[in-house]
Amino acid sequence: MSAKIRLYVEHPLGDGQSVPLDRDQAHYLFGVMRLAVGGQVLLFNGRDGEWLADVEQAGKRAGVLACVQQTKPLQMPPDLWLLFAPIKKARTDFIVEKAAEMGAARIVPVQTEFTNSERIRQDRLQAHAVEAAEQCGGTYVPEVAELQKLDRLLDDWPDGRQLMFCDEAEVGAAKRLASNTPGQPWAILIGPEGGFSDRERARLSALHFAYVVSLGPRILRADTAAVAAMTIWQQALGDWE
Amino acid sequence: MSAKIRLYVEHPLGDGQSVPLDRDQAHYLFGVMRLAVGGQVLLFNGRDGEWLADVEQAGKRAGVLACVQQTKPLQMPPDLWLLFAPIKKARTDFIVEKAAEMGAARIVPVQTEFTNSERIRQDRLQAHAVEAAEQCGGTYVPEVAELQKLDRLLDDWPDGRQLMFCDEAEVGAAKRLASNTPGQPWAILIGPEGGFSDRERARLSALHFAYVVSLGPRILRADTAAVAAMTIWQQALGDWE
Structure with a gap:
């Protein structure tokens, strides 16, 4: 029910983990979606579940997020x-x-x-x-x-x-x-x-x-x-x- | 499994029934799909089942089909x-x-x-x-x-x-x-x-x-x-x- 942006990343996710963003991701979050430092997103990578993350650095071509807490465990679909x-x-x-x-x-x-x-x-x-x-x-x-x-x-x-x-x-x-x-x-x-x-x-x-x-x-x-x-x-x- | 064109019409369908085509239908059958006199299509109108029909007249803005035989009875979906x-x-x-x-x-x-x-x-x-x-x-x-x-x-x-x-x-x-x-x-x-x-x-x-x-x-x-x-x-x- 949250209106937060969900973003797939390849980087590992975990307590306090920093997540650097590539050019496309930074453009999407900060250019298109107008997120700024202090904003929050949800991250998942297919392995570590879903994490709430803070925006720590927001640039035109790069940025850094920091994981705050796990919001969902990994849920694998059936095989x-x-x-x-x-x-x-x-x-x-x-x-x-x-x-x-x-x-x-x-x-x-x-x-x-x-x-x-x-x-x-x-x-x-x-x-x-x-x-x-x-x-x-x-x-x-x-x-x-x-x-x-x-x-x-x-x-x-x-x-x-x-x-x-x-x-x-x-x-x-x-x-x-x-x-x-x-x-x-x-x-x-x-x-x-x-x-x-x-x-x-x-x-x-x-x-x-x-x-x-x-x-x-x-x-x-x-x-x-x-x-x-x-x-x-x-x-x-x-x-x- | 037939590759025949299926066309919805509002006209009644039945044995030997003539079906006049409007401008759009004639354009579609004879202009787009390149059907000619002697060609065949399948017709349905939501009431009389599906009928095989011959092309009897084919013009740029009009045409006439003639029903040959019923190919499917009307099958109503569930309510x-x-x-x-x-x-x-x-x-x-x-x-x-x-x-x-x-x-x-x-x-x-x-x-x-x-x-x-x-x-x-x-x-x-x-x-x-x-x-x-x-x-x-x-x-x-x-x-x-x-x-x-x-x-x-x-x-x-x-x-x-x-x-x-x-x-x-x-x-x-x-x-x-x-x-x-x-x-x-x-x-x-x-x-x-x-x-x-x-x-x-x-x-x-x-x-x-x-x-x-x-x-x-x-x-x-x-x-x-x-x-x-x-x-x-x-x-x-x-x-x-």
């Missing part, structure tokens, strides 16, 4: 990966933002047979994840991985990680989410706008660690599907409720 | 209203789009104590709902209501309609969704970015037809919260599964 096929720029940005808000631990753009996108700007997407974490009060920032081929990812699939995928097509023998226990590693795969290919669908359905979930009778855009699928997973197996 | 406090333009557009995709029957922008927005462009939002219905394969377009005050809406609340609201604050005595039976009229209320006021929260909590639902430990943006809340409702009481 959930969100895999999605990148689409148009604005929608891809939205998916990364939503994944961070909804509590994904890792975001993995994948190339499927019907994916249009040949490349992504990993650094730009990572910056979106940071911004979403600043906004949503989280103390953790999910890592955005480089774009990789779905087939290769499945070839090297880590032992013990379950996979939930969302498919418009009816799948008769779908295994049920609810038969699982919380606390295990998972991934959610959102298909591309054009759907999975028949070959991909057959491969996914045959995986012993895969579960199919239906997202209702209407066709959802990929960003809507990402939020809906994470809601279902978080309610059944994650940190909601 | 679910989505109430939300309008925010920045792009996010408001997203909420309307998501509500249509997720199967809301009516979309109601509401003014709360902490809502910034004094007005909305109802016609523009309604056009977004139409576009989302065209995109998601639905045969129904939710009505977007005019902006109204939340207090007034609650004063005149229709008998028998339940209300689910989503709140960051812990609510001890929250009634549970699962105790309800499907098929009843409902509304979901998404709070404004600044949260509900204490007075609003007290009023909402005291309503005998209100249910509180938690959306997890992170703060969700309003558009994310709308999709998450509708997912929970659709799974528990709506037309999913």
Whole structure:
């Protein structure tokens, strides 16, 4: 409920710790947000929880903050990966933002047979994840991985990680989410706008660690599907409720 | 799975029915999408299901389609209203789009104590709902209501309609969704970015037809919260599964 600015930094945070600011951070806090010496911000770095910090030096290109006290412990999201096929720029940005808000631990753009996108700007997407974490009060920032081929990812699939995928097509023998226990590693795969290919669908359905979930009778855009699928997973197996 | 264009029209649809196009529709089909006489489109009007239609006349400013056969019956969404406090333009557009995709029957922008927005462009939002219905394969377009005050809406609340609201604050005595039976009229209320006021929260909590639902430990943006809340409702009481 606080209107304080939340800022992600890479520097360690702790009692009395000084935190030097880089040029962009100083410009944002002192130029854009008009903070001055004596003002306060909330800091997090993905490891040490959230800290209240005083502004000790405020310049145009630099500045120093000093940690006052911890305001939140580190809260890790569940061990959930969100895999999605990148689409148009604005929608891809939205998916990364939503994944961070909804509590994904890792975001993995994948190339499927019907994916249009040949490349992504990993650094730009990572910056979106940071911004979403600043906004949503989280103390953790999910890592955005480089774009990789779905087939290769499945070839090297880590032992013990379950996979939930969302498919418009009816799948008769779908295994049920609810038969699982919380606390295990998972991934959610959102298909591309054009759907999975028949070959991909057959491969996914045959995986012993895969579960199919239906997202209702209407066709959802990929960003809507990402939020809906994470809601279902978080309610059944994650940190909601 | 068809790549055919889906178009919402107001005209009645039925066996052999002719459908005249207005200037915008003709420009879109024949100018932008390069359809010609003999081409086919899918039509729906929110009442008669989805129809395959042939292009019979194609001009720059007008045209005529003819219905060939029904391809889907009318599928009404559950009797679910989505109430939300309008925010920045792009996010408001997203909420309307998501509500249509997720199967809301009516979309109601509401003014709360902490809502910034004094007005909305109802016609523009309604056009977004139409576009989302065209995109998601639905045969129904939710009505977007005019902006109204939340207090007034609650004063005149229709008998028998339940209300689910989503709140960051812990609510001890929250009634549970699962105790309800499907098929009843409902509304979901998404709070404004600044949260509900204490007075609003007290009023909402005291309503005998209100249910509180938690959306997890992170703060969700309003558009994310709308999709998450509708997912929970659709799974528990709506037309999913």
